[in-house]
Amino acid sequence: MYDLVIRSARIVTPDGVVMGDLAVNKEKIAAIGQGLGPGEHEVDATGRIVFPGIIDAHVHFNLPVKNIMSADDVESGTRSAAFGGVTTVIDFTQQNRGESLKTAFERRVKTIDSKSYVDVALHSNITSISDAIIAEIPELVKLGTPSFKVFTAYRDAGMHLNDPELLRVADAVGRANGLLMVHAENGDAADFITERCDRAGQTKPTQHGVSRPDLLEAEAIYRIATLANIADCPLYVVHVSSDRGMQVIRNFRNEGWTIHAETCPHYLLLDESSYEGEEGTYFITTPPLRTREDCTRLTAAVAEGEIQVVATDHCPFTRKQMDEVGGKFNKALNGLPGVETLFPLMFSHLVALADGGLTPRSNASLILLARVLAENPAKLFGLAPAKGALREGADADFIVFDPNPIRHVNAMDLHGNADWNPYAGSEVRGELRTVYLRGQRIIENGQLYGKPGIGQFVPGKMTADS
Numbered sequence: 001m002y003d004l005v006i007r008s009a010r011i012v013t014p015d016g017v018v019m020g021d022l023a024v025n026k027e028k029i030a031a032i033g034q035g036l037g038p039g040e041h042e043v044d045a046t047g048r049i050v051f052p053g054i055i056d057a058h059v060h061f062n063l064p065v066k067n068i069m070s071a072d073d074v075e076s077g078t079r080s081a082a083f084g085g086v087t088t089v090i091d092f093t094q095q096n097r098g099e100s101l102k103t104a105f106e107r108r109v110k111t112i113d114s115k116s117y118v119d120v121a122l123h124s125n126i127t128s129i130s131d132a133i134i135a136e137i138p139e140l141v142k143l144g145t146p147s148f149k150v151f152t153a154y155r156d157a158g159m160h161l162n163d164p165e166l167l168r169v170a171d172a173v174g175r176a177n178g179l180l181m182v183h184a185e186n187g188d189a190a191d192f193i194t195e196r197c198d199r200a201g202q203t204k205p206t207q208h209g210v211s212r213p214d215l216l217e218a219e220a221i222y223r224i225a226t227l228a229n230i231a232d233c234p235l236y237v238v239h240v241s242s243d244r245g246m247q248v249i250r251n252f253r254n255e256g257w258t259i260h261a262e263t264c265p266h267y268l269l270l271d272e273s274s275y276e277g278e279e280g281t282y283f284i285t286t287p288p289l290r291t292r293e294d295c296t297r298l299t300a301a302v303a304e305g306e307i308q309v310v311a312t313d314h315c316p317f318t319r320k321q322m323d324e325v326g327g328k329f330n331k332a333l334n335g336l337p338g339v340e341t342l343f344p345l346m347f348s349h350l351v352a353l354a355d356g357g358l359t360p361r362s363n364a365s366l367i368l369l370a371r372v373l374a375e376n377p378a379k380l381f382g383l384a385p386a387k388g389a390l391r392e393g394a395d396a397d398f399i400v401f402d403p404n405p406i407r408h409v410n411a412m413d414l415h416g417n418a419d420w421n422p423y424a425g426s427e428v429r430g431e432l433r434t435v436y437l438r439g440q441r442i443i444e445n446g447q448l449y450g451k452p453g454i455g456q457f458v459p460g461k462m463t464a465d466s
């Protein structure tokens with residue numbers, strides 16, 4: 001007798017879409033197949049899709065931006081995640097200048113304890129280095145943060161590492177069998193243009209894109225990829241926003257370099273015209289929204305498997321917070337909400353729309369979606385095989401999804417602290433019925449059943465598969 005059996009669903013596994021049942025014992029998936037034996041609880045999922053729990057590999061909870069705290073903390077952010085079918089988020093440590101990476105890690109893990117509705121993994125943020133900090137990198141890999149994020153921008157905020165520093169980090173991360181993550185933009189050039197705009201009184205939100213052109217992203221990717229290659233360190237480029245940036249990655253990859261790419265829903269769905277509206281400043285995020293052509297080409301890159309991960313860079317602010325800093329692009333709070341709409345938007349964009357609805361053809365799109373939203377991030381950040389795919393022995397993290405209803409995004413229906421949403425009014429296909437975290441029902445029909453603290457810190461462990 002199984003604890004739980006989900007019956008007669010379309011189950012999205014890495015090897016294909018299975019029409020059948022999924023059985024859970026305790027926290028794990030016990031079996032996937034046809035005509036499985038009885039369960040203590042049984043759920044008829046005819047017409048529904050069972051999808052692996054989503055992993056949002058890039059979120060920021062409690063992130064101070066220009067000394068203002070982003071609107072979602074661990075509790076509200078993971079609650080919002082749960083409602084969106086995201087069962088694991090990967091947040092970042094926040095290293096104060098000169099601070100030990102381990103101290104930053106321990107402080108961050110403490111903020112997760114007893115507050116989280118979903119499982120949480122961490123990337124290590126490196127904003128400053130010293131011999132002692134470099135020497136800590138292997139230990140951080142052992143503690144469960146095998147991925148290290150660096151910035152080639154934000155010098156004023158004290159986050160920018162210069163080339164010799166980047167080389168030292170890449171060398172240490174490579175030796176420790178870790179993964180280097182980079183926010184790639186030529187920040188000095190962006191600062192220069194921003195100042196020039198400011199002096200000329202050009203501060204409308206549309207200037208945000210002018211101040212950070214795609215060339216700055218492409219140049220920074222080219223440079224950090226070169227440094228990582230010299231240091232023999234695998235690279236993951238976060239939030240690739242432009243086709244020009246993607247071209248650089250593609251070219252180096254063709255030479256056999258290990259470069260993984262992430263993009264975000266806003267670079268696939270929203271374009272620079274958002275900055276022209278009355279709420280233009282609200283759409284400010286970095287890198288900026290680009291052209292419609294970039295959206296189209298990045299979407300194709302996801303579909304072709306050239307972009308491994310779609311994650312959100314979730315970092316929302318409230319209208320009040322955004323209004324208080326005023327309408328100038330260079331004073332705006334960078335960041336957009338995203339974690340709760342990740343799955344519905346990407347299902348609509350990559351599956352429902354791609355195939356003109358759900359047909360047998362869309363099985364390939366479903367598998368692709370599972371790959372970029374769950375399987376790939378789990379592998380890259382060392383959370384597989386427990387996370388990221390529906391298979392026997394894995395954590396029973398999954399969602400039961402009805403692909404048929406048509407809804408419209410409304411900020412007030414969402415469960416984070418932001419009262420504004422960039423996708424408001426967008427049509428999305430489908431509705432989440434149930435969300436399970438390690439076999440426990442945390443969401444059903446719009447009701448929250450999980451309690452804060454049900455989510456755990458999950459350490460990443462690099463394996464040969466990563």
Ligand SMILES: [Zn+2]
Nearest residue numbers: 058059060313
């Ligand atoms: Zn980010």
